[in-house]
Amino acid sequence: FTVTDAVLARYRTAKARRGALDFADLIDKTRALLANPGIGPWILYKLDSRLSHILVDEAQDTSEAQWDIIQRLEQEFTAGAGAREHRRTMFAVGDEKQSIYGFQGAAPKSFAEMRRLFKKRHDDADRKFNNTPLTVSFRSTVEVLSAVDRVFSGDDRARGLSFDGTVAPTHASNRLDVDDLGFVELWPLITKTPDVDPDDFIEPDAADRAVDAIAADSPSGRLARRIANHCLLLIKNGDPTGRPVRPGDIMILVRRRNALFEAIISSLKQAGVAVAGADRLKVAQHIAVRDCLALARAAIAPGDDYALACALKSPLIGCDDDDLIAIAPKRAGRLIDALESAAASNKKFAAAFATIERWRARAALGPFGFFGLMLEAEGGRLALTKRLGAEAGDALDEFLSRALEFEQRDGASLAAFAARFDETDLEIKRDLDQGANEVRVMTVHASKGLEAPIVILPDTTGKPEGRGAPTVLPLPTLEGAAPLAVWAPSGATPAAIRSARDAAKVAIEEEYRRLLYVALTRARNGLIIAGAVGRDRAPDNSWYAQIVGALEEGDVATGAKLWDAEARNGQEPVRYWRSASREPKARSAQAKSVEQSARAQAPLWATTVAATEHGAAPPLSPSRTAEAA
DSSP, X not given: OHHHHHHHHHHHHHHHHHTOOOHHHHHHHHHHHHHOTTTHHHHHHHHHTTOOEEEESSGGGOBHHHHHHHHHHHGGGGSXXXXXXXXXXXXXXXXXXXXXXXXXXXXXXXXXXXXXXXXXXXXXXXXXXXXXXXOEESSSOHHHHXXXXXXXXXXXXXXXXXXXXXXXXXXXXXOOXXXXXXXXXXXOOBOOOTTSOGGGSOOGGGGGGOSSOOOTTSHHHHHHHHHHHHHHHHXXXXXXXXXXXXXXXXXXXXXXXXXXXXXXXXHHHHTTOOBXXXXXXXXXXXXXXXXXXXXXXXXXOTTOHHHHHHHHHSTTTOOOHHHHHHHSTTOSSXXXXXXXXXXXXXXXXXXXXXXXXXXXXXXXXXXXXXXXXXXXXXXXXXXXXXXXXXXXXHHHHHHHHHHHHHHHHHOSOHHHHHHHHTTOOOEEEOOOOGGGOOBEEEETTTTTTOOEEEEEEOOOOOOTTTTSOOSEEEEOOOTTSOOEEEEOOTTOOOHHHHHHHHHHHHHHHHHHHHHHHHHHTTEEEEEEEOOBOSSSSOOTTSHHHHXXXXXXXXXXXXXXXXXXXXXXXXXXXXXXEEOGGGOOOOOOHHHHHHHHHHHHTOOGGGGSOOOOOOOOOOOOOOOOHHHHO
């Protein structure tokens, strides 16, 4: 806490020096102002004459402090003459089941409490109050929604999804056509192999701490490859209901951006599946940016063997491991000298040496001039994006922007920029547009508000508490007192600490279930549940265990249950969740033949590259007298 206090004190000083307020300051100061008995009532009186409507969107993610401000503004709507003279409204829309931003202060329980408070105020003022539940989904198929309802059936499974007395969620699909079928696939859990030490594998909750990439033969590595292969098959053959599938129709959701996240993206790229890459990028750590900086360092300091080796292996030059092995291990001096010697008898090394020399001659340029020339005029951007994917372009755009900003602010020093940029922690959020027709891989939090025809959930075996129970716990205080936080290691056993730890555990488990609900309901047509764990089975309180336990019970009311299916296209067998009355009808051989024939008879122009179009020539005009003279 000593370090935390010092950091916060410096932060407050920096804000005061600039006269700046952050978002939390705006909330806290507004709340304190309205609650101030000396001036708060006067401010509310002045605001009351100007307010007619209050709209709260995403109300389930509103914090307690924000609700306090809202209820103070709304209280005059139903009090005294103001409740009768004007028709003023309060409208709040939200879904407690989708409250997943507890780390930002979201308080889903407050949504239900505020609903009861506003209802009481309206009833006391003899004004109409509507509580309208919306249970019809226009997004998901019957199969997907029935699986969601089953997963959260019962008090224990649904705990934390509602705070108004309602237990399990129930949904109705608007997609009731008998031919509008969906699918839910349950893949067998990928576990450790018997002859391998489990310590060799990275657990899902420890994957974000991994130094190196996960092993190819680990459960997570095998799962990543299976997902990539299955995406290829979906794109080639369509989904189990017969719908065609494009890469942009597939969304893969994980809990965190960990080693499994990176392995899935890498496996998709290796399989040749169009993939949008990561939804968030740490610019300074992106391999495309590292390649640019490596070439810059090699140009500035030719004796930096490591920088030169990295530059040689990058797409900017194009050498590989075999090339480095040929010149590096037995060299007598610097790597640049070994490269120059090899250039005399090898065309590839000659081209690489010429490239390095060309950039050494340009090292006096400023960072924007140097990297702009490298990426645009010299074709570096094309080379990097061709190997690394479209996401490299976003990282390079931000990198160039920072280079220009540095050059304008601090001068045209390439060496200073390279050293300074290494220390930055710049992260950008990418907009993964479905229209780009690429598989999207993102966290469940990032997918909020999005949807996809097919959703794959591979990160299902982690525990709710992740890497362990929290050690900093909030303790209840007297009303109006500042919140109290205590550091409580696992050995601390006072009653107040135990109570706070239990409450924190319950809150984590409840948000863990709500996160699963959000993940499941992103799917329009199909849902694929998978998992990998470095043990014999998934933890009892994991998503995978909850889903399997619920679906294996079946649904007596609808007759839906898990059905075993034969292996398709050389993959392991899976189980499907569906009702016998809504079984997909296989397309006939004749129908498939007609489709293939239609594709085969496509007109020639459909596969011919269009000719380059030139702009229209300027219109002819008579010569001017001045020009003629």
